Amino acid sequence: MQKNHLIILFAMITASIILLIASVYLLISYQPAGTTDYWNSYWGNMDGMMDGSTTSSPGLLPFILIALASILSVGTVFYFAYSIKRKDNTIETRFNTTFDKESLTALKDTSSTTDSRPFDVFLCYKKSSGRDFADHLKTGLEESGLHTFEDCRDIPQTVDTEDGWACVRDRALEQCKYFVLIMTPGFNLSSEVIKEIRIARKIGNKTFVFFRHRSMGRNIVVNLGDEVLDIGKLEQVSFESKEELLRLAHSILVTNTTL
Numbered sequence: 641m642q643k644n645h646l647i648i649l650f651a652m653i654t655a656s657i658i659l660l661i662a663s664v665y666l667l668i669s670y671q672p673a674g675t676t677d678y679w680n681s682y683w684g685n686m687d688g689m690m691d692g693s694t695t696s697s698p699g700l701l702p703f704i705l706i707a708l709a710s711i712l713s714v715g716t717v718f719y720f721a722y723s724i725k726r727k728d729n730t731i732e733t734r735f736n737t738t739f740d741k742e743s744l745t746a747l748k749d750t751s752s753t754t755d756s757r758p759f760d761v762f763l764c765y766k767k768s769s770g771r772d773f774a775d776h777l778k779t780g781l782e783e784s785g786l787h788t789f790e791d792c793r794d795i796p797q798t799v800d801t802e803d804g805w806a807c808v809r810d811r812a813l814e815q816c817k818y819f820v821l822i823m824t825p826g827f828n829l830s831s832e833v834i835k836e837i838r839i840a841r842k843i844g845n846k847t848f849v850f851f852r853h854r855s856m857g858r859n860i861v862v863n864l865g866d867e868v869l870d871i872g873k874l875e876q877v878s879f880e881s882k883e884e885l886l887r888l889a890h891s892i893l894v895t896n897t898t899l
Contacts, residue, residue: 762788850874
């Protein structure tokens with residue numbers, strides 16, 4: 641609670657106490673001589689004031705003071721509640737501001753520690769059937785020195801919009817030297833896979849490597865929208881397990897890179 645709020649509350653409480661003391665003093669100090677029943681005497685004297693027969697009673701002043709003290713007391717309670725609520729809002733605002741600053745700092749720290757090297761390899765795959773293969777392949781190629789892009793692992797979690805996600809993906813597509821297509825069941829029905837193939841072919845200057853799971857036939861045709869890509873006429877490398885995929889990719893990509 642701020643200092644000025646405390647001063648106002650102290651002044652209101654003090655004024656209420658003073659008014660109560662004054663009203664009690666006026667009530668107690670009035671007692672006509674020879675009377676033992678204070679209240680009957682007081683109100684009897686009040687009746688006398690009304691008809692003009694007496695003027696010795698303090699009248700309604702004590703009750704007015706009590707009413708004012710009561711109003712001040714109620715006002716003090718409301719002002720106190722208002723001050724507490726305002727303090728909570730201020731704390732919440734400061735917390736949110738601090739949290740935002742810390743979040744921005746954390747994002748900066750994360751971006752500063754993220755590998756800033758351009759990507760050598762872009763992995764294109766269908767998530768439902770090719771994610772395990774892509775995960776294993778990325779790990780192995782990274783250990784071999786090839787910086788490999790896999791969307792699920794290389795697009796920061798802080799990117800929560802479709803445009804932001806596409807921007808990171810497209811930048812990786814522009815950087816990569818090798819476009820690796822992991823062909824697993826249903827890959828040619830994935831709109832994202834088709835989009836990545838189309839963008840990579842449009843950019844050009846890339847080596848396309850097609851890895852086909854042995855559960856699929858060789859004659860594969862992909863409709864890219866503006867053209868039809870007949871992968872069946874292109875060189876393919878078949879694999880069965882993720883370990884075999886990594887071994888084959890290593891022999892093709894790492895060997896070509898070191899030549």
